[in-house]
Amino acid sequence: MDLSGSGNETISHLLEPGNGRITIQFNAFTGPPKIVRLWGHGRVLECGTEEFATFVNSQEVQTLPGTRSIIIVDIHQVGSSCGFSVPFYDFKEYRPVLNDFFEKKRQKFEAGNASESMDRYWAYKNAWSMDGLPGMRRGLLAGKRDNVVPIEKMVGPLVTKRYQGGRGVAAEHVLLIALVSFILGIMLAMYGPGLVELVQAFDASRLKNTIAHVSL
Template sequence: MGVYYENIPESMIKWALDQKVFWVSTAPLSGNGHVNVSPKGGPYFGIPDNKTFWYIDLTGSGNETISHLLEPGNGRITIMFNAFDGPPRILRFWGKGRVLENGTPAFDEIVAREKIQLIPGVRSVIVVDIHQVGSSCGFSVPLYDFKEFRTTLNDHFARKEERYLQGNEKESMDRYWAYKNAWSMDGLPGMPRGLVAAKKYSVEPIKKMVGPLAPKNGVGTRAELHISYIVIAFLVLLVALLAATHPAFQYFSAQQSIQEIMLQVRSMSGGSPSAIGLPD
């Protein structure tokens, strides 16, 4: 049975912090955009109070969450936890997300305040300002035994950072972010730092969608002008031109004016044509 709260219940905070994995879901504002769901694992999140949730955003090949949160008027985000052992439970946080990008004062401030242990490949800290919490049964969630965290991603970026520090400029995180994290799959802008690096180093972004429906970067799903709107605008313009120039339309317009005048005459008791405002 579902129960809803405005804040995270105190009894659920420790339970959430003990979980080994959670899911993040975001979406662009456009109905043509793609909903994104990402798994997040490891001890890289925190709950400083009953209205706030944060997690470390590690570098990956995609950056949908960042793009959706930075989209003007958007920022919607949902966090979901599942109980894979012990009593069943599903816990969701709904709220607005903020992207605190690596290298910004806001990033440095939260890292210091929350005592966040940084590792190679951290691109931001995502902060969720929660406005609704939901707990449900989770009776159908299967039971799993936790074995260990994967270190593949961490090891990869640790080696990448080592090669960069040894003088290999091509291994810089900025170049990686420019290549894979500057744009979303729907063509929305991604990491601001990646966008800047793309121009600075002339990095061509990776192609994230294929086929005829793949959007162009910088034309996102909201800004894309659908062909049907172009056709409608053309037809409206054509009708306006005909009405102004074609004799048939001018005759129709004159007839319409006469009909309007006659209606005014009928509606006036004892009215006379001199009392009617004739068109110029």
């Protein structure tokens, strides 16, 4: 079960074309040291879709407030390692903060406050990944429908420009377009008249051949 939060990397990278890889890691914080990893490919069953509802009903899943998807992993490899440096931890209790936050949000929305809708939250925080990959489809649709400007998750000089998610053009792309345009301009200036004469000569020759063919 995938709960809502400010991050959205799992969904975005599972939906990324050619990707879909996911690793689940278990650490032994008590007893003998051990790390177990499950490697596989994941599928996203997004909240609000027929696939999500079918899975939740058939598996009798008790969803929590703010549940945004179910992640299905087709595991193809399982491996373990020593875990010698994994520290000891004692579990104390679960934090109720996240569940309480989204439960209050649900109550406010049902009381008539449209700004507290999960769609708007997903549009603001879960429509895009940190590097600009598209995330929740429902968030993307809500963003367009309600004109929600997504949060900027990365700032500073190390922000990647490779992915813009349709929200802009990378600087290197602008430079490439400018360079190609400059080269084409020079070529047209140098060889333009000759190209025009060549095209005109080609058209005249084709016209003569057409007339000769019709005459025959």
